[in-house]
Amino acid sequence: MTDLAASPPRSRQSLFAEVRERIVAALEERRYRPGDRLPSEPELAVAFGVSRPTIREVLRSLETDGLVRRVHGVGTFVTERRPVVSSRFDLDLGVTEAVEAASRTLGVEILRIAEERAPGPIAERLAIPLGSPLLWVERVIRANDAAVAYAVDAIPEAVAALAGGTRYEGGSVYRFLESACRLRLAGGVAEVSAVNADRRLARLLGVTPGSALLRMDQVERDADDRPVLFSSEHYVPTLFTLSVRRVRHGRDEASSGEARG
Structure with a gap:
């Protein structure tokens, strides 16, 4: 969990943008590699100090951009091809x-x-x-x-x-x-x-x-x-x-x- 969030987002005005930026940074730095499963939505919500709907929205946007693949009932996985x-x-x-x-x-x-x-x-x-x-x-x-x-x-x-x-x-x-x-x-x-x-x-x-x-x-x-x-x-x-x-x-x-x- 510390790979993604060392501290809660500083600003409450743009939680979505801050959480998304940190997860993207973790992927760019290859702390999570293609095929790895990300922490669950509840775990991410606790790590970032935000609500599950915010985490869900972030993961949905990452999937739209091709960074992750979400499998219902299984988890969220890093895809092979990420936007560079x-x-x-x-x-x-x-x-x-x-x-x-x-x-x-x-x-x-x-x-x-x-x-x-x-x-x-x-x-x-x-x-x-x-x-x-x-x-x-x-x-x-x-x-x-x-x-x-x-x-x-x-x-x-x-x-x-x-x-x-x-x-x-x-x-x-x-x-x-x-x-x-x-x-x-x-x-x-x-x-x-x-x-x-x-x-x-x-x-x-x-x-x-x-x-x-x-x-x-x-x-x-x-x-x-x-x-x-x-x-x-x-x-x-x-x-x-x-x-x-x-x-x-x-x-x-x-x-x-x-x-x-």
């Missing part, structure tokens, strides 16, 4: 930056860097003529030697030319745009969908064909609101998780109004 990168969806981080921010060992496998002609959907999103030249970059991103994402980035040639003689050779595409091209990136709107891995994606990411992947497409804009990058990324959801803070519409305003009144 957790990032916030509401932060405009490139996938390599997210891996580094999670303090994981970054690996970038360049599949292709070439000049391509913009197909219709990408040309429309980048507001450039059909067939315009693009700098096309395909990569597999690794964290702690595990393939966590497949990324395709398309940069209009006119934007890439701002780098002068500096060529993109790997690493963060965002940093290339900011440092070499001297752009100030402002963010963009991302579209997220669930897709199934085809044979090529399955081979690149080390998953079974048909496995669920998280796809995110985004057009990045600069400070002048010009589209400067189209990116399409496929994440392995059991290895790369994205979270977002959601606020119920009108609740904050109503609360503020009541406080002022």
Whole structure:
């Protein structure tokens, strides 16, 4: 039991987050290995000084993220594959930056860097003529030697030319745009969908064909609101998780109004 909780959570305001963070830390530090059974819900509740419903909610979230497997009447077991990168969806981080921010060992496998002609959907999103030249970059991103994402980035040639003689050779595409091209990136709107891995994606990411992947497409804009990058990324959801803070519409305003009144 002392492996998980040396002392009760300090704050009562976010018990769920604190307990979850400590259990995840224990898994990351491999105090519990794949196949090990975690202490029971009553034992965890006593160890952390929280209620069983809180523990149950934490374990449910860990199961959703693929860290544990719960067997009714038997117990909760550590799974073989645990998420190695957790990032916030509401932060405009490139996938390599997210891996580094999670303090994981970054690996970038360049599949292709070439000049391509913009197909219709990408040309429309980048507001450039059909067939315009693009700098096309395909990569597999690794964290702690595990393939966590497949990324395709398309940069209009006119934007890439701002780098002068500096060529993109790997690493963060965002940093290339900011440092070499001297752009100030402002963010963009991302579209997220669930897709199934085809044979090529399955081979690149080390998953079974048909496995669920998280796809995110985004057009990045600069400070002048010009589209400067189209990116399409496929994440392995059991290895790369994205979270977002959601606020119920009108609740904050109503609360503020009541406080002022």
